[in-house]
Amino acid sequence: MDDVVSYDESLAASDQRHLIHPLHHPKDHANAKIFVSAQGAMLRTADGREYIDSLSALWNVNIGHGRKELAAAAAAQMEKLDYASAYAGYSNEPAIKLAERIVGLAYDNMSAVYFTTSGAESNESAFKFARYHWKRLGKPNKVKVISRRYGYHGVTLAAMSATSLPNYHKMFGPTVPEFLQVAPPYPYRWPGNGDAGIGAAEAVEEAILQQGPDTVAAIIAEPVQGSGGVIVPPPTYFPKLREICDKYDVLLIADEVITGFGRTGQWFGMGHWGVKPDLMSFAKGVTSGYLPLGGVVISKRLHDVILDAPADEKFMHAATYSGHPVCCAVGLANIDIMDKEGMVERAKVQGDRFRAGLETLSSLPCVGEVRGIGMLAAIELVEDKGSRAPAKGLGAKVVAQAMDRGLLLRVRAAADGPPPSGDVLVFAPPLSTPEATLDRIVQIVGESIQAAM
Structure with missing residues (x-):
């Protein structure tokens, strides 16, 4: 185990010294996750943790990870x-x-x-x-x-x-x-x-x-x-x-x-x-x-x-x-x-099911809108449902809470868009994601929003 930790720390240090990442800022990269393997809708890091990939890595791993x-x-x-x-x-x-x-x-x-x-x-x-x-x-x-x-x-x-x-x-x-x-x-x-x-x-x-x-x-x-x-x-x-x-x-x-x-x-x-x-x-x-x-x-x-x-x-x-x-x-x-494997039709059927799950979070006071189509979905966060005043900064807190619970989640932050931009949680799981994993995403997101509030 000591060898694993030592190797991980050495790799992380080399990463910070020699690799410039997309959207790079040293503060954002201070505690980077180093991925070492993946299967289906799951990603594993060098420290042995496993995460649900709710964005198909970067909107792109449509059929899921690890297809030989x-x-x-x-x-x-x-x-x-x-x-x-x-x-x-x-x-x-x-x-x-x-x-x-x-x-x-x-x-x-x-x-x-x-x-x-x-x-x-x-x-x-x-x-x-x-x-x-x-x-x-x-x-x-x-x-x-x-x-x-x-x-x-x-x-x-x-x-x-x-x-x-x-x-x-x-x-x-x-x-x-x-x-x-x-x-x-x-x-x-x-x-x-x-x-x-x-x-x-x-x-x-x-x-x-x-x-x-x-x-x-x-x-x-x-x-x-x-x-x-x-x-x-x-x-x-x-x-x-x-x-x-x-x-x-x-x-x-x-x-x-x-x-x-x-x-x-x-x-x-x-x-x-x-x-x-x-x-x-x-x-x-x-x-x-x-x-x-x-x-x-x-x-x-x-x-x-x-x-x-x-x-x-x-x-x-x-x-x-x-x-x-x-x-x-x-x-x-x-x-x-x-x-x-009929993944296009699956994206429609399971996407509707996934979005219905996310809709159950609409009762939370900071959830302004749940929207999407197929295996694309979003939750727009607000400070107030009536005025639709955009939430700013809440999304990053939700992402951090989700990560602690084993879910990789992405946010379009208010600062990234033109006014009246607010924080939006975005989802694009692999088209092959099992129903139980989609349900787990919904559960973790709900817990994470409540914890962040």
Whole structure:
């Protein structure tokens, strides 16, 4: 046992000396948990403790941890073909087959896939697809991108400029020009009694008219705003938004990095409202996080413009690891498991059950709203139910209490969003999480909220 403690302390010290982490601050990392193994919906740390993973690690381990089939798929592909360039003039079997599979699962207007390694890179690529499209069609001024407040699209420079959570901008500004934000379809925080769906869609129209339709290339929208607080739009929003995009010739980019691959109870989130985007970015769930992979799926409309380009206007966008054969092989194996085990339908059924469990906490004085769709859920915390005054700081206390009880929980803190932002507890358990574990999450969250109050 002494050897284990000594090893753990040595590793932690080396971590603090040599490793810079995402969202890094030394104070936050003073007592870091060092994960050593995982299985299903459980994570284990070097000190021997076990935790329920209520966020699929980072919204991405959709099929659950420890699936040996994915390890086997990676090993088999590495032994056969470890890496080969997928630049024009070259290709590989796993990339071809995965592209075909994703197009078949996506919206029926989709045609082709460009592979990336992350969600942020996928959105960066989507912005370039949009600008390329308009330049090819002789409209070089259509370069602006509209996003929504509380939206998260990654934190590379252009993606960060579309992300509308101020803490991500503070130390890295200025943001990239030609990006602007509008009101989100956030029913719980919508001012007045109007339809948040229609109102938020009309806010996009107002921005297009203000900027000039001949300057706006695209709007990027998560079907459900994930990191911003699992904000589920009213059913009126996306049909109206699609109508507005068509009216002003603006491309609709669906950021399905979180909502893709079964998370919402459908393969892709926009399907809930019968709306087809022009481009769809994805990552996370395509490999369930086992290897880095993302991409952009484009419609036939955009694909034809690329295929018809003269040589001097070819699509000069690239990345070394686009179409990586090992990542794509794991993506294929992951989709096979989801298909075989009915995980998309399971996400709908068990997601409804999980959310019903969370609803039992609505009687607590600081629970303002429980919301979600599929295996995505949130609890918005308030100081007062009547005024909906946002709670600030309570979320971190709930997270600490939950951790003491063996639950890893994430909060969108008030400081991370624009006013009137409050603390929101967010959930995205693996789609395979057993019912008993989902019930345990609800129990721990209830205990933790009461202890934190």
